[in-house]
Amino acid sequence: MGQLDGRTALVTGATSGIGLAAARRLAAEGAHVFLTGRRQRALDEAVASIGDRATGVRADVSDPDDLDRLFAVIGQQDRGLDIVFANAGGGEFAALPDITWQHYADTFNTNVGGTLFTVQKALPLLRPGASIILTSSNIDTKGAASFSVYAATKAAIRSFTRSWAAELVDRGVRVNSIAPGPIETPGLSGLAGDPTAAEQLLKGLAAGVPMNRLGSPEEIAGTVLFLASDASSYMTGAEIYVDGGASQI
Numbered sequence: 001m002g003q004l005d006g007r008t009a010l011v012t013g014a015t016s017g018i019g020l021a022a023a024r025r026l027a028a029e030g031a032h033v034f035l036t037g038r039r040q041r042a043l044d045e046a047v048a049s050i051g052d053r054a055t056g057v058r059a060d061v062s063d064p065d066d067l068d069r070l071f072a073v074i075g076q077q078d079r080g081l082d083i084v085f086a087n088a089g090g091g092e093f094a095a096l097p098d099i100t101w102q103h104y105a106d107t108f109n110t111n112v113g114g115t116l117f118t119v120q121k122a123l124p125l126l127r128p129g130a131s132i133i134l135t136s137s138n139i140d141t142k143g144a145a146s147f148s149v150y151a152a153t154k155a156a157i158r159s160f161t162r163s164w165a166a167e168l169v170d171r172g173v174r175v176n177s178i179a180p181g182p183i184e185t186p187g188l189s190g191l192a193g194d195p196t197a198a199e200q201l202l203k204g205l206a207a208g209v210p211m212n213r214l215g216s217p218e219e220i221a222g223t224v225l226f227l228a229s230d231a232s233s234y235m236t237g238a239e240i241y242v243d244g245g246a247s248q249i
């Protein structure tokens with residue numbers, strides 16, 4: 001018996017990193033999981049690594065037509081949705097003088113707009129007791145030089161969590177977010193320009209964590225499972241920091 005037997009989940013940004021680990025964990029606990037991402041080959045590989053409990057739908061969360069197509073596919077399966085992990089996102093370093101309208105628009109359209117319209121379009125499919133989980137970041141309450149646009153998108157996610165929890169509580173739908181610290185994913189390494197710079201970046205980030213290491217995607221997946229399952233049935237509007245203590249001690 002899995003904790004999520006008979007349930008259906010959507011994980012956006014499931015072609016790598018945190019989303020892929022979460023999709024694997026939810027499927028291992030018995031859920032049928034819809035995975036999305038923009039890269040078809042990576043999506044096919046992710047689905048193949050999970051097997052029968054996975055369905056892949058290529059979709060860019062910043063593209064309204066892609067989102068309509070994604071939810072049409074999920075709707076056709078007639079399963080409804082019990083779990084939505086709106087996780088797709090990313091960012092790039094840019095110091096204040098270097099921020100362009102394009103950088104701002106790309107980051108906000110993916111992280112904020114993508115999360116907003118994923119959740120909005122999921123609403124008609126949500127079953128009673130559904131759990132919505134958003135990916136923020138522990139940067140959402142701290143300043144971060146050269147990362148201000150990304151940090152602002154994650155502060156917006158923190159705010160969405162509270163407002164949507166208030167809006168959906170009467171439907172019995174819970175909304176919570178996870179604030180990861182530095183997690184060893186392609187997205188984190190990709191912030192650096194080359195492998196040497198990436199190694200330095202990861203080393204520096206690990207040194208800033210009280211546990212003195214980076215987190216793994218599987219450690220975030222464990223928190224996704226907790227928020228998706230009945231173990232967190234009395235939680236809504238909350239944010240869980242999974243960051244080796246970085247924002248707490």
Ligand SMILES: NC(=O)c1ccc[n+]([C@@H]2O[C@H](COP(=O)([O-])OP(=O)(O)OC[C@H]3O[C@@H](n4cnc5c(N)ncnc54)[C@H](OP(=O)(O)O)[C@@H]3O)[C@@H](O)[C@H]2O)c1
Nearest residue numbers: 013015016017018037038039060061088089182183185187
């Ligand atoms: N790693 C960390 O240290 C860390 C810390 C705090 C928060 N986070 C957050 O965690 C989430 C996952 O990041 P990660 O570290 O796992 O990075 P990752 O390995 O780069 O994964 C990002 C995922 O999002 C997808 N994605 C990006 N833009 C998308 C778009 N426009 N439409 C659809 N899918 C899109 C990517 O798929 P495709 O490339 O196939 O589109 C990929 O599956 C992000 O929201 C990130 O901000 C990460």
